Amino acid sequence: MVHLTDAEKGLVNGLWGKINVDEVGGETLGRLLVVYPWTQRFFDSFGNLSSAAAIMDNPKVKAHGKKVLNSFSDGLKHLDDLKGTFAQLSELHCDKLHVDPENFRLLGNVLVVVLGHHLRAEFTPQAQAAFQKVVAGVANALAHKYH
Amino acid sequence: MVLSAEDKTNVKAVWDKAGGNIGAFGGEALDRMFLGFPTTKTYFSHFDLTPGSKDIQAQGKKVADALTLAVNHLDDLPGALSKLSDLHAHNLRVDPVNFKFLSHSLLVTLSSHLGNDFSPSYHASLDKFLSSVSTVLTSKYR
Numbered sequence: 001m002v003h004l005t006d007a008e009k010g011l012v013n014g015l016w017g018k019i020n021v022d023e024v025g026g027e028t029l030g031r032l033l034v035v036y037p038w039t040q041r042f043f044d045s046f047g048n049l050s051s052a053a054a055i056m057d058n059p060k061v062k063a064h065g066k067k068v069l070n071s072f073s074d075g076l077k078h079l080d081d082l083k084g085t086f087a088q089l090s091e092l093h094c095d096k097l098h099v100d101p102e103n104f105r106l107l108g109n110v111l112v113v114v115l116g117h118h119l120r121a122e123f124t125p126q127a128q129a130a131f132q133k134v135v136a137g138v139a140n141a142l143a144h145k146y147h
Numbered sequence: 148m149v150l151s152a153e154d155k156t157n158v159k160a161v162w163d164k165a166g167g168n169i170g171a172f173g174g175e176a177l178d179r180m181f182l183g184f185p186t187t188k189t190y191f192s193h194f195d196l197t198p199g200s201k202d203i204q205a206q207g208k209k210v211a212d213a214l215t216l217a218v219n220h221l222d223d224l225p226g227a228l229s230k231l232s233d234l235h236a237h238n239l240r241v242d243p244v245n246f247k248f249l250s251h252s253l254l255v256t257l258s259s260h261l262g263n264d265f266s267p268s269y270h271a272s273l274d275k276f277l278s279s280v281s282t283v284l285t286s287k288y289r
Contacts, residue, residue: 034267035274052268109251113270116259123259125175125198129182 174207
């Protein structure tokens with residue numbers, strides 16, 4: 001369970017309302033694939049991932065990033081029960097997708113960097129700390145059903 | 148992991164853009180790290196850990212200066228950072244996991260200040276650079 005203070009919840013929800021979730025999703029997944037190229041192993045069917053520009057412009061990367069971040073958005077509405085909210089996705093990532101949970105931590109941290117990039121000075125150290133708790137909680141929830 | 152010629156160019160470009168602010172960025176990265184990863188505070192029980200404190204600002208400048216030294220010696224990081232590597236191995240003995248927390252906090256600091264100058268390629272090169280520095284600083288641990 002994620003323990004956020006009321007102030008932290010306010011920070012998280014307030015800042016989340018200011019971003020374009022679809023766009024941030026595409027950028028986050030793109031940067032994950034650029035910065036940690038071994039994560040491309042899950043996306044052989046995505047076409048051209050041959051350069052940073054190709055990755056960031058790739059329509060399948062953008063579409064998938066949008067999907068992932070909208071799912072994360074749902075999680076933000078259920079911070080008191082992330083494990084329940086992500087139970088099915090956890091099973092999917094283990095049993096069908098075979099994704100090492102370390103990748104959830106990598107993606108969470110790339111999201112934090114992208115939020116800093118978009119929100120600039122508004123992404124204060126306090127705001128970042130609140131989001132670090134959220135991304136850790138989501139990563140743990142997604143890893144929870146692994147066996 | 149090896150820094151390519153392009154990585155080296157990118158790292159130097161970011162450092163140029165940061166310019167005289169790099170010391171302040173070091174302090175901000177520490178503030179972010181102490182708030183985001185509270186276990187890192189255990190190494191600084193002798194500090195005033197209030198965000199923005201003089202202790203943190205001074206330490207941030209130290210970190211920034213060491214990184215600037217590294218940027219100026221990208222072809223020989225082990226040589227340039229040898230003394231700091233000894234210090235971390237024999238005196239400070241900071242657990243290796245913490246270098247990732249500081250590296251991440253530095254990336255967030257740079258991304259929030261440099262905006263469009265923090266492209267995905269720069270992000271990748273910086274991450275590799277910080278990872279290389281971390282490896283050198285923990286290389287004599289055992």
